[in-house]
Amino acid sequence: MTSHQRLVLVIAAGLILLAAGVRFSSLGAQSLWNDEGNSYGQSLRTPADIALNAAADIHPPGYYWLLAGWRVLTGESEFALRSLSALASVLSATLAYALGKRLYGDTAGLAAMAVVAVNTFSITYAQEARMYALLALFAAASTWALIDILTTPRWRGATALALTTAGGLYTNYAFAGVLATHAVFGLLWLGWALTHRRRAGRVIRLTALGYGAAVVLYLPWLRIALTQITHWSSTGDPVPLSEALPVAFGWLTVGPTYATVGISVGVVLLLALGLYSVRPPASAPPPPIPRALALALPPLWVALTVTGFLALDLFRPANLKFLLPAQIATALWMGRGAWVLWHFPAVRDGRRIQRLTRAVAILTVFAVMWGARGGISALHTDPRYQRDDYRGIAQAIAADGQPDAAVILNAPGQIEVFGYYAARFGPAWELAPLPIGLTVDVQATQAAVRDLIARHDRIYAVLWGVNERDPQAVVESVLNTEAFPIDERWFGSVRLVRYVTPQQTGQTLDVDGAFTFPGGQIVLESAAISATEIEPGGALNLTLEWRADAVPPANYKITVQLLDSGGVLVTQRDAEPVAYQRPTRTWAPGEIIVDRHALLIPNDSTPAQYRLMIGFYNPDHPGERLPVSPDGDLLLLADINVHMGN
The missing domain is CATH 2.60.40.770 (Immunoglobulin-like)
Incomplete structure (x- = not known):
């Protein structure tokens, strides 16, 4: 191993530790929220029941299957449930290095890894018991497998492509954006190969086998997937491109905290240089992928993902998580910008000023990482980035000292997340999912609320999305006219209302x-x-x-x-x-x-x-x-x- 290789290995190890540190640190500090409660509830089921419940939802079952096994191995604490996502995110950062190195060289790989390590988009979903960090991992892994086939066509690449593509499809339907990128990039490579009279037969066969095997693995879920996708109504908001694109740009380059820390000059510089065509030094080995194609891959990946996202009317803050695979592409784009700086042909008196350009490259990447500190801190301190605090709600109810209380939960999925904390803080509480029916059954709901009033001294209503779930306010109308409201408090976007029931005539x-x-x-x-x-x-x-x-x-x-x-x-x-x-x-x-x-x-x-x-x-x-x-x-x-x- 040369001294250069040892240095690269040391830097890569340091970046892995950094990525792990910012993801596993404070992993269990915040409460599980509504969607994480759904993940926890799914992880308690058998594989067959997980599939049945996922078929009634909009997400495929792959992540839930993995989480169920992970929970058995690691336990049920917030830290344990989220650690699967944290590990997937650290592996994504490592694969960003592998992709950058394969496409451009060590400098690009290390810079891409550094960008992923400190990006708060990646960190946010690394600290959530949901499938999005795993989606990014399969996106990076399948792209690496495709590049592996295109450069050194072997069975190893085809096998990896089959497994990672099937894994991505079973994880989230947003993986379709990754497949679209693969398809366009593969066609561009094929056009280049035919134009330059390169042998492409083995590459075509192995690629077809890889994707074909993935389709075979996905066949048991394909019919359900098509039904879910075609019947899924748009959840986005009509937003002009002039507003949507800056938000997407901020999330991909910095993360959701871009509104707090801003977008640095270093980020813009690396992206601009990432589009600059520069010849590597003559001593460098020939690139495994034509330089023009390698340059085009990250912008192509970002453009196809964002375009599809907007074309499907998905834009709203809660849906930006579907763009997470494109954050890997953005990191590769910026990594190539660092590589361009490293090899920039600056000349003085007929000589290249290599030390100067390399110092600028190092300082630029370091400045991007240093600027991310405020955003990483804000994830844990700024209320704008905090999750709904169901643990705090359960603690507030427990502090009242009412072991026989009734707790009304009005939103789908709340029974899982609140039940997780009720088992710890109030095992005797009666948990009542109300209102009754997806389209509210008014009479049945009113009767159920009155029954709770008759049987309990205290009632707590945990309310989220009332306008959508109970637009007629049936639950609150009965409580406000037949019980006595004490107060209400907000825990993020969830409202806790306390009631005393009428025990005396007065x-x-x-x-x-x-x-x-x-x-x-x-x-x-x-x-x-x-x-x-x-x-x-x-x-x-x-x-x-x-x-x-x-x-x-x-x-x-x-x-x-x-x-x-x-x-x-x-x-x-x-x-x-x-x-x-x-x-x-x-x-x-x-x-x-x-x-x-x-x-x-x-x-x-x-x-x-x-x-x-x-x-x-x-x-x-x-x-x-x-x-x-x-x-x-x-x-x-x-x-x-x-x-x-x-």
Whole structure:
């Protein structure tokens, strides 16, 4: 082994360690989210059941089969479930080196590997228990196998092509973009071979055998795949090319964090030079692939993938993951740019300034890697890149100390991901997937919610995509009118709403008041409370009936506050009426609005007498409350006696 080879080996090993470090570091820090819960649920099934469930979805079963075996070997922690993707991503970075070296040389291979190692697009899906990192791995591996056949046609390449192509097809249908690239590139190579009178028969036979064997391996799933693809409705958003292309460019070159760290001059320079045709030194061995074809492969791969993505109307942030194979191509493109810099024919006084151009190449690649630090950090610290926190939701419910609680889960797939955490934090919780039916069965759903209200003291609603899953808000309508909402919190894009169920008939309060807004009044017609004597940790259930004599000009919020004898706030609940379902601007004059609230008494409350107050305010001007007769801006509902239990 020469000193050059040893140096290349050391650098490659260092880049492998870097790629592994940024992928396996904090791998289990974030909660599993909805889609990862689906992966976990699939991994618990038998291979036959995995296939049956995948047939009813839009993803083929290959990744789930692998994950099921991986789970048996490594366990069920977040780290273990995601480690398959992390390993696949590290191998993808290694294959980027192998491809770059095969097409251009060591310099290009190392630079491509460095780009993949720090790209946050690659890192994001390396840290997710989904199939996209595996998709990128099969894309890189199958492309390497094709290049291997074109350069040294042997059975090894045909076998690798068959296995990696079948693996890609069984992993995700986005692998079709890789096959399109292979087809166009193969035809270009064939045209070159025929033009230059090169023998192509063995290459054609081995390539046909490789793809043919992949088709045979895929035949059991082919009919299902065609059905799924042809019946899959578009999930993209109509976005102009002027908006879509910069986003795709940012994700492929830097990753989703490009909006945070920007796109450096080094990235643009490497891409520009990657299209520059430069002759290698005379001492270099002849290229295995014609220089023009090798130069064209990465841009061709990127162009075909992005064009297909946009042509199929797939563009939206959640679908950009289908472009992940093209990130390997982008890294090869930038790697070739580094190779061009390394061999750039800079001349002074008739001599090549080789050391200068090589120093620029090293500094440019290093600058790209150094600039990625902020993006890698942002993946773990910036809320924009955080996954929905189902673990945090389960911990919040467990902190309430209600082992017999009911948890309503409204979105498909939530039962798997929340069940994963419920087994850890609340094994006795009743998990209720609601509403009932893909097209909501209103009566059955209402009956199921009422049954939960009758059997549980506390109900927690874990809500995601309500407008799509429950457009009539059947679940929340029953809860907001027949139970008492405590509060709501957001965990990413998932909303947790806590409810207390009516365990007491309650008592009517002798109170009235009118809140004045410009042009009218909101009158409190009646008020009832569950009790005026309560222990710390208990909940006050409050039922209010409102009537407005004109349509209010703003959507006012109600504030329910518990104050001590000195007027200091102890606890409060702020919300729009009927848990945001009846904003005040929707009230008709004279309409009676029944509005329910629950107020939790803090566990550390001192036994004493407190005052329960209510008021209205405009959330655009929260410091200005509506005046209430006779004077002031808060209305006293009742004195509450907090005492210790026996």
